[in-house]
Amino acid sequence: MQRSVTARQPTRVGRNRSLWRASWLLVLALFTYRSTAAAEVRADWIISQINQKNASLPPPLRAEKYGMMAESTFAFFRATNHLFWTDYGSSPLLSTFGSPTTRVWLQGDAHCDNVSALLTSQNAVVFDLDDFDETLIADYQLDLWRLAVSILLAIQENGGLPQKTQEQLIDALSTSYLNTLLGYRDNANELITTYSVGNTPSFLSDWMAQLSDQTHLRVLKKATTVASGKRMFDFDKPGVQQVSPSVMQALQAAMPGYQATLTGRLRQIPSYFRIKDVAQKVRGGMGSLGVTRYFVLIEGLSASQDDDRILDVKSQSPPAGWQYMDPPVREQLAAMIGGDQAMRVVLGYRAMGYRADEHLGTLSALGERFFVRERTPVRNAFELTNLTNPQRAQPLVQQWAAVLATSHARADQDSSPLISYDFEKELLAKVATEKQRQAFLARVRQIAFFYAKQVSDDYKAFKDWHQARPQVAGKE
Numbered sequence: 001m002q003r004s005v006t007a008r009q010p011t012r013v014g015r016n017r018s019l020w021r022a023s024w025l026l027v028l029a030l031f032t033y034r035s036t037a038a039a040e041v042r043a044d045w046i047i048s049q050i051n052q053k054n055a056s057l058p059p060p061l062r063a064e065k066y067g068m069m070a071e072s073t074f075a076f077f078r079a080t081n082h083l084f085w086t087d088y089g090s091s092p093l094l095s096t097f098g099s100p101t102t103r104v105w106l107q108g109d110a111h112c113d114n115v116s117a118l119l120t121s122q123n124a125v126v127f128d129l130d131d132f133d134e135t136l137i138a139d140y141q142l143d144l145w146r147l148a149v150s151i152l153l154a155i156q157e158n159g160g161l162p163q164k165t166q167e168q169l170i171d172a173l174s175t176s177y178l179n180t181l182l183g184y185r186d187n188a189n190e191l192i193t194t195y196s197v198g199n200t201p202s203f204l205s206d207w208m209a210q211l212s213d214q215t216h217l218r219v220l221k222k223a224t225t226v227a228s229g230k231r232m233f234d235f236d237k238p239g240v241q242q243v244s245p246s247v248m249q250a251l252q253a254a255m256p257g258y259q260a261t262l263t264g265r266l267r268q269i270p271s272y273f274r275i276k277d278v279a280q281k282v283r284g285g286m287g288s289l290g291v292t293r294y295f296v297l298i299e300g301l302s303a304s305q306d307d308d309r310i311l312d313v314k315s316q317s318p319p320a321g322w323q324y325m326d327p328p329v330r331e332q333l334a335a336m337i338g339g340d341q342a343m344r345v346v347l348g349y350r351a352m353g354y355r356a357d358e359h360l361g362t363l364s365a366l367g368e369r370f371f372v373r374e375r376t377p378v379r380n381a382f383e384l385t386n387l388t389n390p391q392r393a394q395p396l397v398q399q400w401a402a403v404l405a406t407s408h409a410r411a412d413q414d415s416s417p418l419i420s421y422d423f424e425k426e427l428l429a430k431v432a433t434e435k436q437r438q439a440f441l442a443r444v445r446q447i448a449f450f451y452a453k454q455v456s457d458d459y460k461a462f463k464d465w466h467q468a469r470p471q472v473a474g475k476e
Contacts, residue, residue: 043461046083050462053082057290065289070466074157076459077150079286081109081134082320083458084146084451089138089324093447097440098139101426103326104419105351105411107404108134108319110143111150112384115400117211119378120194120355121264125208127195127399128353129407130379133287133371134319135348137329137418140408140427141444142321147404148173148448151397153455154384161388167445169397174444176401178431181409181424190409190424194354195402201395207382214377217306223375224277224297224308231305232277233297239283240295247366248278251296251313254365258372261346261361274299276308291315292368295375310375311359315368316341332418340364342371349373351415352407 050069054062069079077084088094107114107129116130148170155161161169184190197205197212225234235242255273259266266272281293292315300307318341322330337343342362350356359374386392412423431437 039457039461042458043465046458046461047465049083049086050080061289065286066466068286070463072157073456073459074150074153075286076462077153077455078109078111078113080455080458081146084149085142085321085324087451087454088142088145088447089321093443094139094141096443097427097430098141099426099430100326101421102141102423102430103137103139103329104408104423105348105416106136106138106140106143106321107132107352107407108136108138108143108321108348110147110404112147112154112387112400113150113381115403116381117208117378119357119376121358122355124194124355125196125212125378126354127200127204127208127382128403130381132345132349132352133314133316134321135345135352136319136321136325137333137416138321138325140423143404143408144174144177144401144444145447145451147400148444149451149455151387151400152448152452155387156452156456158385158388161393165393166449169393170445170448171441172394173397173401174441176398177405178428178437178440180402180405181428184406184409184424185428186425188414190406191414193406195399195406200399201392203386203392204382204396204399211378211380216309216377219310219375219377220306220308223279223295223310226305229305230276231297231308233279233295235279239281240279241282243278243280243294247280247294248275250365251275251278251294251363254363258361258363261343261363262358263350263360264358266358269301271299272301272309288314292366292370294370309359311372312375313363313370313372316345316371319344329418336418340369342369345371347416348411351411354410 050066054065057065065079069076109131110129114129114131115127117125118128118130120126151169151173152166155166155169184193197208200208220231223233223237223240224231226232233240233242252275255275256270259270259273275296275298277297279295279297281288281295284291284293294313296311296313298309298311300309325333333344337347340362346360346362349360357373357376359372361372363370363372382396386396409424412419413421431440
């Protein structure tokens with residue numbers, strides 16, 4: 001009797017299905033392996049880049065900074081601007097809506113906390129860009145993209161929002177940016193436009209109105225004391241320490257040179273800059289750790305102890321994006337500043353700001369170049385928890401975009417001899433049709449969500465490394 005084999009031998013269709021399933025599992029395994037391998041390579045690179053960037057910090061300060069970076073994804077993002085520039089500083093993605101004639105002065109480290117309430121030289125409170133340590137000339141999209149990424153990370157840190165809502169907010173950012181530039185086409189209104197109590201959403205204007213009550217005397221009382229009829233720094237306050245007589249003498253000797261870099265009326269009042277006391281800043285934010293920084297108490301307009309002023313004197317080095325600048329532009333800027341990175345900060349601040357602080361200048365002393373600004377009573381970022389408030393999120397994002405667009409529009413031929421074109425005209429020509437405009441919104445949205453995820457992955461890699469080696473992380 002012949003034995004039946006139909007139940008034991010697979011049909012051709014069965015064999016093909018088995019082969020397809022095995023092949024699919026092999027492809028999936030290979031893809032997973034490659035993805036995992038790529039993630040591991042990226043993680044190793046991240047740690048290497050961070051250690052290289054912070055190698056000059058003394059081990060205790062490096063450990064302190066790493067601890068601050070490990071606190072949250074947003075903190076990590078703020079501390080790793082160099083990674084953003086490495087990833088996007090020369091990206092081919094810039095070419096679709098960018099060109100050599102869409103390069104302007106940038107803030108260079110645009111994120112939510114770098115848009116602040118500030119005091120102009122006319123003592124008016126405005127909502128504007130702040131912190132120009134990283135300023136340089138490059139494509140506008142690098143500021144816009146970084147700001148968009150920061151919005152998503154800030155939302156994530158403050159409780160989150162639905163995906164669709166986040167997409168709508170990023171589109172609102174891009175739309176407001178373009179619409180603001182449209183308002184400056186064929187005019188110079190960007191040079192006189194500010195955002196203050198009279199033209200911002202009510203929750204922002206109310207906040208700025210409260211800040212307008214703060215005075216310079218409040219700053220003095222917070223940081224100084226009066227003894228024997230003379231105002232001096234209060235060294236019982238945390239974060240500052242006394243300096244040697246030689247440091248004070250060196251700074252006083254450098255004051256005439258500093259005055260020569262000013263552009264306003266104060267340049268003509270030498271007595272205004274007589275130094276009364278100096279304190280060295282020994283603690284600060286992540287960006288200031290290891291940076292030489294002094295607070296300098298000066299005489300002010302009279303001999304009264306109540307109109308003294310405090311100068312913030314901070315050493316400067318090249319920005320994270322310096323090597324990604326267009327070489328001819330970088331060479332021109334380097335020649336203009338004569339190697340003085342503090343002057344780069346001054347030029348960028350003046351180009352992008354409105355009636356900027358009259359104390360903006362540079363000071364050379366003790367073998368370093370310092371950027372100088374006044375320590376004012378108004379310099380506050382808006383609370384980021386507002387980003388997850390349904391009534392405030394969209395107008396806040398639109399306001400940030402308007403501030404950025406206005407600063408970019410100011411920072412072209414209107415304000416800089418290094419830029420010979422009308423930035424807003426050049427950009428708007430690239431988004432002249434509705435199809436181009438929608439593609440522009442899609443590009444910003446794509447970059448924002450992709451890189452926010454990348455930053456989260458990078459942060460996890462850094463945090464895992466930091467937690468696994470808590471005793472030695474600051475020494476590598």
